[in-house]
Amino acid sequence: MPSLRARLFNFYIRKTFRSKPIHLIPGHILTEGAEKLAPNAPPNGVAMEKVEGAVKGECHRAGESNGSTVLYLHGGGYVFGSPKSHRAFTFALAKEASTEVFSLDYRLAPEHLFPAAVDDALRAYQALLEQGRDPARLVIGGDSAGGGLTLALLLSIKARGLPMPAGALLLSPWADLATTGASLDRNEQSDAMFKKVYITEGAKRYLGAADPKAPLASPLYGDLAGLPPVMTFVSDSEVLQDDAVRLHDRLLLAGVRSTLIVEHGLIHVWPIFSGRFPEAMKSIRQAANFVREQTKKV
16 A cells, blocks of 8 residues: 555645646646746755756756766656756656766647657757767656657667667656557546546647657557667556556567566656655665666676
């Protein structure tokens, strides 16, 4: 059973976030609300630097960085969210993994429809390589839409013959914008954050007229062979559970080393809520261990 603090947080999100017509609210308003909950300054042992230019974002670096890098792609249905809104997680990951996290500020829909986010993610990855980052010491990660974007970026890297990163870290990834997962119906009542309509209508806000089964929009339908090791977290009570489960199965069929961690009764992308309940920190430590293991010097 989830901890008391986790259950109280689920109740809070159900009464606030889930009770609103999220699929109808402008993205900038949702972003402002998310950013109000974010820390303004990093914890002791982590430095923060804002990055401007063609590739924008925030760099969160552990004071005793081991030389590895995480390119992080925030969630928010491709229509809201920012590096600031996800600082609680990226700060904690940088500290726990002794790494540098570059949290990308990519373009959002509906002003910038698919594949703008994919293009921005690819540009960021190329920039990191051009700056001398060793792909063998680089992990790409993301939550929800950012998890799907992580996979889309990996497919883009493969298509261009670029060196693959050392691994991919996915938190409740949104990998099927065709919205065919059975858990959209099965878990609609148990999901404390989303209703099915938020997902089905949210996909349209990003896709426009694009094919929802295009691999760069819905990586579940892409050729996953040749991708690096993947670690995925998902809760058994969320509507996107089957995106993660089906993805894990298809990765294994494609010969990719895939680890799926399924927790019980937790909120969608629970690790991003660092400090709110103990399960978040537990999963952050697991994610940090994955980053350290995949990027360690040989």
